[in-house]
Amino acid sequence: MFDQRSVMEAERETWPAVWKGWRRKCPNCGSGPLLKGYLSVRDSCPVCKQELFHHRADDGPAYLTILIVGHIMAPLLHIVFVQFRPEPLVLFTIFAIGCVALSLYLLPRLKGAMIGFQWSRYMHGFAKPG
Numbered sequence: 001m002f003d004q005r006s007v008m009e010a011e012r013e014t015w016p017a018v019w020k021g022w023r024r025k026c027p028n029c030g031s032g033p034l035l036k037g038y039l040s041v042r043d044s045c046p047v048c049k050q051e052l053f054h055h056r057a058d059d060g061p062a063y064l065t066i067l068i069v070g071h072i073m074a075p076l077l078h079i080v081f082v083q084f085r086p087e088p089l090v091l092f093t094i095f096a097i098g099c100v101a102l103s104l105y106l107l108p109r110l111k112g113a114m115i116g117f118q119w120s121r122y123m124h125g126f127a128k129p130g
Ligand SMILES: [Zn+2]
Pocket: 026, 027, 028, 029, 030, 031, 032, 045, 046, 047, 048, 049, 050
């Protein structure tokens, strides 16, 4: 027996929505910009009018960014130190710039992906009324 909610949930595929969010596009149409500026989420999509203010990304994107950057850079730091033993200031400069650059790259994309995930699963206010 089908209820209305399971039919609606089948309409939104998760990974295409996450991918659209990663590209910082609206998870519904994939062409409207999701963010204004670096991290601010638009209230609604300028193309398809999908309401976007329902998202509850909160600290999730920052958590994922730290998780990923840490798991890439910490082993890399170990390998570079053991294999090449560069000057301390050179090592610090390379990894400081690398960590900041990777974090700035990942943060808005992970935020978009998280919003796309929430949208696809009808989480928070993304659920249709009724
Ligand atoms: Zn849209």
